[in-house]
Amino acid sequence: MAQYRSEFLNTLEERGFIHQCTDMEALDAALMKGIVTAYIGYDCTAPSLHIGHLIQIMMQRHLQKSGHKPIVLMGGGTTKVGDPTDKDKSRPLLSNEQINANMDGIRTVFARFLTFGEGPTDAVMVNNDDWLSELGYLEFLRDYGTHFTINRMLTFESVKLRLSREEPMTFLEFNYMLMQAYDYHNLLGRFGCTLQMGGSDQWGNIINGVELCRRKDETQVFGLTTPLLSTASGQKMGKSMGGAIWLNADMLSVYDYWQMWRNTEDADVGKFLKLFTNMPLDEIARLEALQGQELNEAKKLLANEVTTLLHGAEAAATAAETARQAFEQGMAAEGLPTIEVSAAKLEVGIPAPELFTAAELTKSNGDARRQIKGGGVRVNDKVISDEKRQITSKDLDEDGVIKLSLGKKRHVLVKPV
RNA sequence: GGAGGAGUGCCCGAGUGGCUAAAGGGGACGGGCUGUAAACCCGUUGGCUAUGCCUACGUUGGUUCGAAUCCAACCUCCUCCA
Secondary structure (H helix, E strand, O other), X not given: OOOOOOHHHHHHHHHOOOOEXXXXXXXXXXXXXXXXXXXXXXXXXXXXXXXXXXXXXXXXXXXXXXXXXXXXXXXXXXXXXXXXXXXXXXXXXXXXXHHHHHHHHHHOOHHHHOOEOOOOOOEXXXXXXXXXXOOXXXXXXXHOHHHOOHHHHOOOHHHHHHHHXXXXXXXXXXXXXXXHHHHXXXXXXXXXXXXXXXXXXXXXXXHHHHHHHHHHHOOOOEEEEEOOOXXXXXXXXXXXXXXXXXXXXXXXXXXXXXXXXXXXXXXXXXXXXXXHOOOOHHHHHHHXXXXXXXXXHHHHHHHHHHHHHHXXXXXXXXXXXXXHHHHHOOOOOOOOOEEEEOHHHHHHOEEHHHHHHHOOOXXXXXXXXXXXXXOOEEEOOEEOOOXXXXXXXXXXXXXXXXXXXXXXXXXXXXXXX
């Protein structure tokens, strides 16, 4: 049933990565002809990438595995401008220090998915600040500004959204699409890069680059986007568990990462296995067909595989074991996220709301009180109903810790020091 | 530059002098049902050293016993005119 000649496109197609492509046939031919160099840009707006980026990273992994060359473009320069795509209002500008710090945080995850080096299909990482910050304004306007019309720029979804919401869009942000187009042109010149990939929200930005390369370089380059990921019930992915699902372990514990995959909706199991693991398709088909409770086994495998890719087999196994103990045996397992509290303070006693807030299970003391009233708060698996309840060293269990729980799934251990 | 309209909590949106920490919806969180799922039902949804205090309806001032609500200036957006 192979639809394409190239291994890369077939893999993407079979596993559900493809949303749109500028010219599927020509891209397929190019992939057969030799090594294709392809880039994906990553913004440096946060100190870690999150789960929404994972599909892009996986795509680059497939690219490399099928014999092509990935470029990881760090948006050190473009982040100074700020991508208005999908932003309903301007974001505060980040300082150069913040951007650099974010970049350092983001960088680390790629080594787990791609092989970097000097070889022909080894991945390379570049920072667009290297060329964007060198641009001269007047020169840039004359060389590139002439290839863009305001008429067309105004038709872009990112611009229209802002205008329709009656939110300001600054000229700086308006220029973002030119920067990204220029990146493509630049990477074409530098690395012979002829494919840009990204999320479907990047389609507009990508075709701008494709157009620019056609005009400036008279070269056909390609754009390929992934579908916007949502769960079967229409939620944006990773919305549960309070906050973004970060990839860096210091932003989100391995346990929580594992948990988030374990809680996948039934209808999404197959889709996620295809996108986020390397499991063979026939194996996935078998797992996907499981019914009812049995599907939970497939979810565990999904969580194991995905966590192994990002954090390694050992960390994934620990997370799985922690979850097993916490859920199947109701124990205060060691691998749960842990906070430290001064033993002296614990001796005196800490009001429960304060401790839950310190553990980041609740966002304020008031929030904690409301949760206690709502019956969602447990200490060592016992529901507490008194909001004035003091947590003291008497609550320490035989392992010398106290287990705080909010709801059924979120647990934090308190350890005296 | 001129005329008119608008800016409300995480988001959308009602409110046009005290009854307003601000209707309603969405989202989020918790409870119930379950399979650590979805759907559904119920509750909660500004902060605090808490029978009270503080912060909040674009920003800054003002009127008033009292302002999201009235006035002034400013900022931003929309529509029409130039």
